Amino acid sequence: MIRGFMHEIEQRWLDQVKADVGGREVDLTALRDGIADYLVHLADYLERGGELEDDGDEHEAWTKTAREHGITRVRLGFDIAQLIHEFDVLRRVLIDTMRSKGGIELELEQVARISDFIGDAIAQAVRAYVASRDYESRRVEAEHIGFVTHELRNPLTNATMAARRLRKHPGDVRALEILDRSHARLRELMDRVLIHESLRAGHVECQPEETTLGQLLEQASAAAHEVAKQKGLTLELRYHPDYKLMVDINLTNSILQNILDNAVKYTDTGTVFVSVDEGEENVVFHVYDNCPGVTDEELSAVFVAFHRGPQQHGKEGTGLGLAIASSAAQAQGGSVAAKSMGKRGCHFWVTLPRRVERCVASPPENEDARPGSQ
Amino acid sequence: MRVLVVNDEPDLLELCKFVLEDEGHTVEVTTSGHDVIALVHRFKPDVVLLDWVIPDVPGDVVLRRLRANGAVVPIVMMSASHRADEASRRLGADAFLPKPFTDEELLNTLTPLGRAAREARPGER
Numbered sequence: 001m002i003r004g005f006m007h008e009i010e011q012r013w014l015d016q017v018k019a020d021v022g023g024r025e026v027d028l029t030a031l032r033d034g035i036a037d038y039l040v041h042l043a044d045y046l047e048r049g050g051e052l053e054d055d056g057d058e059h060e061a062w063t064k065t066a067r068e069h070g071i072t073r074v075r076l077g078f079d080i081a082q083l084i085h086e087f088d089v090l091r092r093v094l095i096d097t098m099r100s101k102g103g104i105e106l107e108l109e110q111v112a113r114i115s116d117f118i119g120d121a122i123a124q125a126v127r128a129y130v131a132s133r134d135y136e137s138r139r140v141e142a143e144h145i146g147f148v149t150h151e152l153r154n155p156l157t158n159a160t161m162a163a164r165r166l167r168k169h170p171g172d173v174r175a176l177e178i179l180d181r182s183h184a185r186l187r188e189l190m191d192r193v194l195i196h197e198s199l200r201a202g203h204v205e206c207q208p209e210e211t212t213l214g215q216l217l218e219q220a221s222a223a224a225h226e227v228a229k230q231k232g233l234t235l236e237l238r239y240h241p242d243y244k245l246m247v248d249i250n251l252t253n254s255i256l257q258n259i260l261d262n263a264v265k266y267t268d269t270g271t272v273f274v275s276v277d278e279g280e281e282n283v284v285f286h287v288y289d290n291c292p293g294v295t296d297e298e299l300s301a302v303f304v305a306f307h308r309g310p311q312q313h314g315k316e317g318t319g320l321g322l323a324i325a326s327s328a329a330q331a332q333g334g335s336v337a338a339k340s341m342g343k344r345g346c347h348f349w350v351t352l353p354r355r356v357e358r359c360v361a362s363p364p365e366n367e368d369a370r371p372g373s374q
Numbered sequence: 375m376r377v378l379v380v381n382d383e384p385d386l387l388e389l390c391k392f393v394l395e396d397e398g399h400t401v402e403v404t405t406s407g408h409d410v411i412a413l414v415h416r417f418k419p420d421v422v423l424l425d426w427v428i429p430d431v432p433g434d435v436v437l438r439r440l441r442a443n444g445a446v447v448p449i450v451m452m453s454a455s456h457r458a459d460e461a462s463r464r465l466g467a468d469a470f471l472p473k474p475f476t477d478e479e480l481l482n483t484l485t486p487l488g489r490a491a492r493e494a495r496p497g498e499r
Contacts, residue, residue, distance in 0.1 A: 153454035154383065157474035161389040164477050168396070175392070178385045 070125035199327035206359030214241025220256035263289035407431025426453035
């Protein structure tokens with residue numbers, strides 16, 4: 001009955017799901033996934049007029065297709081509601097195509113059987129989706145723990161050796177300084193992990209206050225100035241110190257500090273340049289660094305927590321700085337973005353409302369990768 | 375024993391130097407992977423302690439270059455990643471020192487290798 005319309009049904013289903021995905025680039029093969037096979041299973045099932053439980057091997061084959069579909073949806077960043085919606089779209093498109101293209105008005109019993117079949121597929125797909133998502137989430141968590149543990153080992157080595165040195169030579173000032181630095185580094189690592197986790201969970205302490213660019217940038221650039229001096233770089237900032245804005249000072253300091261530290265860290269020679277667009281509605285901080293060319297694709301990944309790109313080889317860090325900056329900007333209704341300028345370096349910019357009225361909870365990770373979201 | 379320590383972190387270099395010099399060893403340090411081959415020729419270490427992660431030339435590349443240049447000096451690779459253990463031995467490292475380590479672990483790893491290399495060299499007992 002539906003065999004003659006399979007291509008039509010599949011195409012209409014694909015158009016509808018693509019529209020639901022919005023403007024996002026999605027691999028069409030992955031999006032289409034096993035839908036054609038699934039329609040064949042459905043046609044067989046309807047032709048036999050069989051019951052779901054009585055179809056033995058056939059049932060095994062179509063539940064496998066549905067399960068694989070659920071797993072593909074985890075990879076594509078769909079949520080469960082979207083997964084169920086897709087099957088609902090398939091049911092509607094199928095019935096509508098039969099009516100509009102084939103002039104076939106399905107009987108109530110046939111509609112009920114199609115709904116049974118699709119309901120079974122939803123159950124199988126959701127079960128596989130949940131299992132796959134849980135597995136993925138455990139894998140990512142283990143990877144994050146491994147990453148943090150790895151980063152803790154360097155300062156821990158120094159702290160252990162400095163403490164031993166002090167036991168042997170009490171009063172050794174150099175060992176004491178190294179011990180202090182190691183503890184500061186350990187504290188910084190743990191603070192960053194905690195900040196990242198609270199931003200990710202949407203537990204944002206945010207209190208917008210009146211401040212000036214001068215106050216913000218002076219504090220946020222202090223550490224970057226120090227590192228730039230040690231590396232023989234120029235850190236040049238151009239802005240009007242008296243420009244007033246209302247933002248959460250801690251969150252904004254965290255954004256600017258992380259962006260500036262990152263710029264200085266990956267610049268080995270030349271100048272890191274900072275300018276500010278001081279608008280009526282928004283304030284935009286531009287940071288131009290002189291790091292070797294990074295592709296736009298690599299840059300888009302730098303805001304992902306615990307990401308360590310090829311440029312980071314040999315550089316100490318948590319892989320959290322830019323993820324924190326991005327979440328802290330989003331929490332205030334702003335954003336952080338980056339663009340490669342080829343061999344001339346990279347351009348990072350932070351956009352914030354000039355007057356942050358209220359803070360918004362940080363979206364879950366990968367929210368922007370989900371279909372339908374902007 | 376003469377020890378060459380290669381690491382990009384000045385604090386760790388200083389600590390290794392403290393520990394080894396306290397035991398009467400002669401120590402040379404560098405933060406650059408580029409310098410290693412020249413230093414091996416000039417300083418003639420009995421053992422090299424090399425970090426897996428060095429910004430200018432990665433430790434595995436330095437190790438490969440040393441072996442390709444015919445250097446027979448014992449090399450101890452250090453890293454916070456245990457995965458570097460097998461990889462570095464495959465590339466010709468003689469031992470692996472996982473971070474974090476203590477001064478005893480440092481000495482226990484370097485001393486037998488350095489002593490053996492020194493004794494194997496004619497006129498250097």
